[in-house]
Amino acid sequence: MTAHPANASDLLSTFRNRQARVAVIGLGYVGLPLVKAVVEAGFTGLGIDIDPEKIRMLHEGVAYLRHFDAAYFVERIGEGRLACTADFSAIERADAIVICVPTPLTKHREPDLSYVAGTARSIAPHLRKNQLVVLESTTYPGTTTELLVPELEKSGLRSGADFFVAFSPEREDPGNPDYGTQSIPKVVGGADPIALELAVALYDQIVVKTVPVSSTAAAEAVKITENIFRAVNIALVNELKLIYGAMGIDVWEVIDAAKTKPFGFMPFYPGPGLGGHCIPIDPFYLTWKAREFDMSTRLVELAGEINTAMPAHVVSVAMEALNARFAKGLKGAKVLLVGLAYKKNVGDIRESPGLTLIRLLEERGALVDYLDPHVPVITMTREHPEYAGRQSVGVDATTFERYDITLIATDHDAIDYAELVAGSRLVVDTRNACERKGVRSDKVVKA
Template sequence: MNIEASHHQSLRQLIATRKARVAVVGLGYVGLPLALTAHDEGFDTTGIDLDPERVNKVNQGDQVISYLAPGRIARAVDSGRFRATQDSAALAEADIVLICVPTPLTEAQEPDMRYVTAAAETIARHLRPGQLVVLESSVWPGATSTLVRPILETGALRAGADFFLGFSPEREDPGNDKFDTHTIPKVVGADDPLSLQLVEDFYRAIVTQAVPVSSAATAEAVKLVENSFRTVNIALVNELKTALEAMDVDVWEVIQAASTKPFGFMPFYPGPGIGGACIPVSPAYLSWRAIEAGSATPIIDLARTSNDAVPAALAARIATELIARNGSSAPAESQPLAGYKILLMGIAYKRDVEDTRRSPALVLLGELERLGAEVDYHDPYFPRLPEGGEFPTLAGRQSVALTAESLGRYEAVAIITDHSAPDYDLIAREAALIFDTRNVFEKAGIKVTGGRLVKV
């Protein structure tokens, strides 16, 4: 047996017997659930993160991600087969290394591959024959083979022969209580057959279904296509909302009825704009790479521009409605909402998660303040807005308690993020005017009795 076949055989064996040791680089929203899943399926797992606070909290079993099952992290730590560390030397001990570091955008809205490059450089320093490295971060098609592979090959080891390399896109959906890391099918791709078989073997061992594709670039494209599909459809449904409203037709009712078609239609819902580290970002990776490859993605680009414009349009709509009802005592035209107090419900970028990355709620808050309003927020996940976020001027703001008395202080309450915890019955009774971007009240059958409801 040649040397690559023997490395391949022994790693297959280690995976089959759950003796392979797994290292996950980056213990964020993606890496931590993945590391826990590898552990839960029987693998000795080490999570490596640069952030000492994250490492300490994980090792103490703290509930650092609210929607993970209570006690799951603590149970993993107690098992003795799961740990977090800042020390990258742990990479040398691992048989399988999974990279889950951020892939944001630069200021110029282009792929920021700094974290992937840095992680690959660290892995390269510890790389040893027989290891399998899998990139999970969302990247442009070609990044694994043209960016990560050359870094890993700076020493004497070669991918597909001395070590193995693949890509498997993350499909984590924070807060989704129907699917989790274990039950979401996993697409796997690699550029050589030995690597592909190992990536497939490993994911088959930890998730219910692995879906092999012919190359790493194909697997990378799968992720960007999934997110671009969402981006375009969200832009479309927000456009439809505005157009149908002008015709006095309720888009929510239309979507509900259209969803009864058993084929060819998939419901998307209007909202206050898109957020998170994923949907607003991945399509930009695809557009950037398309231009580099001599092509273009005008539909995706238009959808991105359209989605980015939603929070400002919503602020303008709220201003128009408020002024039409109550008039404006604004000293300047640029501040038509001077004197108005508005409460935003939900500041996280989506329901039931403690994540404000690229949250449209924060953009809206800034816009309403620019128009002169005094804006407060209520969000059970953010008693206080943290320092060091993307919106530094908002750091330190505190969530307002939801009471009949506090609700009485605002000219309007706007439902932005439809967390499940707040008492919407109370809002329905006490708020003077409600702007509902999520159709919360109608969906839950809550009758608004205190003031007026405007679906925006």
């Protein structure tokens, strides 16, 4: 047990007895499930977001994340167990403050920590003694101590004496029915031993298991490592897809057979590119930081190049298939993109390769619509703001036959693939969705 001042002892007891008020800043794909878990653990929750529209929707029971029951938040607000606001002064009442804001890349593919820095500057005027501040946003090793702590100390208070700082990387997997916030172990690193003990005590009440590490930098590195592992392995199977395809070998058949080995192999699957807020972005945070130490990240950067090239490969396959079947080019061709979200069964389009596919197809003169039951309307995105407001087509008896190509970019379970194949003139399948559903046809081309 670490020796600590009386104020830290009081805070520790408040966490262990679940009597604390826990503020979560940033009510998106990470923050919203976290504040829900906080309330379900018995704490009083405080949700803060700079977007007043989100706050309005939470109070009125309107879902802005489709996989969450909006009524739950209205009920907890009504019971007094949760408050939601855009006013940062509310954090003065909090015992713990958890930051869950975006960490994107700039147009030059460098870390954009403006949201973290801006949040810290908004917290500082309202920071008081005896509070724990936890950063959950994915970032490069060193961010917590090099950026967050100095910004918070502009309050005149000192980390490790007046308030305490930790890092605990988010591990959300939106739409995963098996693993929610509470059932995923939480890695925790503290800026000092007392901060670590406090953060562990807090998360011990919320999640199934906490995994303490030696520092905030180590915790930051854990999250980067997890996502680099996925990015590199996805790049590997994407490259194998190209090589085996040239040999006439089906990479999905190979992977399915290889994964029967009970040791030494973990299946990853190819696709039309990487999407979501983590895998396409996080590896480049390490690449950027490594330059400070005169180190290169050759494997990471090569994986990024391979994955980034996948949408262009898909368009090339579609173009060749269209020409081979109908002696027709992409210019003027009607294309239906099926699945705009970056992963199956969710409505998240952040960094989705589907958006890149639309751009590449339209640049070649194709007329593109999309079908996605989870994305009825394209919302504003950083990379493709021009698509905001486009709407998904509906499905009727003639939907698929109206297009020259049906291009499956995301394999949502809500799609009837037998109906899709039967109605389509030509199917380009980037996810092996048709075969996995038992639908085989010479109209289907894998990409």
